[in-house]
Amino acid sequence: MAHVGEVLVAYRERLLALRKDPRLEYVLIFKNHGVAAGASLEHPHSQLIATPILPELVAEELEGAVRYFRMKERCVWCDIVRQERRDGARLVLEEEGFVAVAPYASRFPYELCILPTVHRASFESLHADEVDALARLLREVIGRLARLFGDPPYNFALHTAPLRETDPEHFHWHLELMPKLTRLAGFELGTGFFINPTPPEDAARFLRQAERSPERAPA
Amino acid sequence: MAHVGEVLVAYRERLLALRKDPRLEYVLIFKNHGVAAGASLEHPHSQLIATPILPELVAEELEGAVRYFRMKERCVWCDIVRQERRDGARLVLEEEGFVAVAPYASRFPYELCILPTVHRASFESLHADEVDALARLLREVIGRLARLFGDPPYNFALHTAPLRETDPEHFHWHLELMPKLTRLAGFELGTGFFINPTPPEDAARFLRQAERSPERAPA
Numbered sequence: 001m002a003h004v005g006e007v008l009v010a011y012r013e014r015l016l017a018l019r020k021d022p023r024l025e026y027v028l029i030f031k032n033h034g035v036a037a038g039a040s041l042e043h044p045h046s047q048l049i050a051t052p053i054l055p056e057l058v059a060e061e062l063e064g065a066v067r068y069f070r071m072k073e074r075c076v077w078c079d080i081v082r083q084e085r086r087d088g089a090r091l092v093l094e095e096e097g098f099v100a101v102a103p104y105a106s107r108f109p110y111e112l113c114i115l116p117t118v119h120r121a122s123f124e125s126l127h128a129d130e131v132d133a134l135a136r137l138l139r140e141v142i143g144r145l146a147r148l149f150g151d152p153p154y155n156f157a158l159h160t161a162p163l164r165e166t167d168p169e170h171f172h173w174h175l176e177l178m179p180k181l182t183r184l185a186g187f188e189l190g191t192g193f194f195i196n197p198t199p200p201e202d203a204a205r206f207l208r209q210a211e212r213s214p215e216r217a218p219a
Numbered sequence: 220m221a222h223v224g225e226v227l228v229a230y231r232e233r234l235l236a237l238r239k240d241p242r243l244e245y246v247l248i249f250k251n252h253g254v255a256a257g258a259s260l261e262h263p264h265s266q267l268i269a270t271p272i273l274p275e276l277v278a279e280e281l282e283g284a285v286r287y288f289r290m291k292e293r294c295v296w297c298d299i300v301r302q303e304r305r306d307g308a309r310l311v312l313e314e315e316g317f318v319a320v321a322p323y324a325s326r327f328p329y330e331l332c333i334l335p336t337v338h339r340a341s342f343e344s345l346h347a348d349e350v351d352a353l354a355r356l357l358r359e360v361i362g363r364l365a366r367l368f369g370d371p372p373y374n375f376a377l378h379t380a381p382l383r384e385t386d387p388e389h390f391h392w393h394l395e396l397m398p399k400l401t402r403l404a405g406f407e408l409g410t411g412f413f414i415n416p417t418p419p420e421d422a423a424r425f426l427r428q429a430e431r432s433p434e435r436a437p438a
Contacts, residue, residue, distance in 0.1 A: 028405075028406065028409050028410055030404075030405030030406055030408075030409050031405055032404040032405045036402070037402070037404060037405075038401075038402035038403065038404025038405070039404075047405065047406070049406055049410075051410070051412075055409065055410030055411055055412055056410065056411035056412060057409065057410055057411035058409075058410065060411075155404055155405040155408050155409075156405065157405050157406075157408055157409025157410075158409075159409070176408075176409070178408060182257075183255070183256070183257035184257065184403060185249075185251040185256060185257025185258075185374055186247075186249030186250055186251045186256075186257070186266065186374040186375065186376050187247065187249055187266070187268055187376075189249075189374050189376055189395070189397060190247050190249050190274065190276065190374075190376025190377075190378070190395070191247055191268075191270070191274030191275065191276055191277065191376075192274055192275035192276035192279075193270075193274055193275060
């Protein structure tokens with residue numbers, strides 16, 4: 001656990017440091033685990049790429065969130081957390097202050113979204129006393145995927161507020177975890193739509209039922 | 220060649236037949252070749268999925284093309300064909316009425332775009348006397364990829380005008396051919412941006428130099 005926590009603290013410190021560089025608009029932190037998920041080094045590692053422009057997908061997310069906020073005067077991710085906790089069908093796990101859910105209209109089988117239950121725009125705002133709970137949740141979720149699928153390849157990408165986003169109400173950081181259990185093929189590449197054979201409700205149920213793997217979970 | 224031509228004619232006939240179904244907005248014809256490209260059957264096959272809505276990527280393409288048309292009063296793909304033939308650096312092959320180019324800002328190494336040199340909105344408008352030239356071009360391009368990479372996995376997707384698009388000036392059919400030589404990973408999934416280590420000018424040059432594979436090319 002301590003190791004995962006240290007990695008999360010490193011993410012935060014790198015984000016805080018890079019924020020000072022005025023050339024940058026965004027910092028993407030991500031992880032490729034396993035060859036099929038594009039990992040090119042064998043030892044566990046995360047990656048960080050800072051860009052002078054806002055990534056397309058983050059810009060689209062932000063745009064949708066701003067539209068939602070104007071309509072409802074509430075953060076869309078806060079509403080998702082509230083709805084998923086009340087409904088329960090897509091809720092996977094909860095740890096003081098964080099939840100893991102199988103998103104409604106998941107693109108990939110067993111896709112997961114991990115987010116703080118209280119509103120936080122940037123990952124950098126992670127408090128020292130929250131690190132443990134987040135590390136526990138992340139490790140547990142990956143451990144359960146490993147239990148179900150035998151250490152599957154996966155990617156995760158941390159979506160945090162753009163560095164220059166000044167309204168703290170619009171974005172709500174979240175980590176998108178995408179196991180690579182199926183392959184993107186001609187249909188996805190030709191349409192931008194995703195065929196996902198596993199409804200998120202099923203994925204969440206199987207993950208809730210998967211007990212903690214006894215061996216050391218990959219992190 | 221005859222076989223590839225028959226497949227192209229089958230594409231056209233299916234598109235013409237499905238166009239009559241008023242529930243449909245789009246017909247995507249695509250091919251997954253090789254396990255890494257998501258092929259689930261071993262024998263060569265194409266696939267077709269008709270949708271009651273316009274795929275996101277096609278809608279975006281059309282939107283961009285319409286914007287370009289309003290600005291320039293010309294089809295953007297006609298302009299691309301003209302520019303690539305004049306410039307030559309990204310031109311791969313030409314066959315009476317069709318070209319294969321490595322698109323500017325290619326997303327994938329050796330990504331190719333095959334399109335008619337004269338303006339044609341829909342693939343269904345393919346004339347009987349054009350079938351041979353297109354089949355020859357497609358087979359030759361795939362043969363050269365096989366020569367360079369030893370039968371690589373690939374996807375292709377046929378982008379044709381939406382079934383209900385009434386303005387024949389806006390869309391220009393094209394076939395997007397995407398060899399699977401690298402993997403989409405966390406960066407691509409997190410940003411919507413693509414890292415491509417092979418500039419299209421290099422890909423086009425290598426493909427121009429690749430002589431026709433003597434053995435029967437996979438089609």
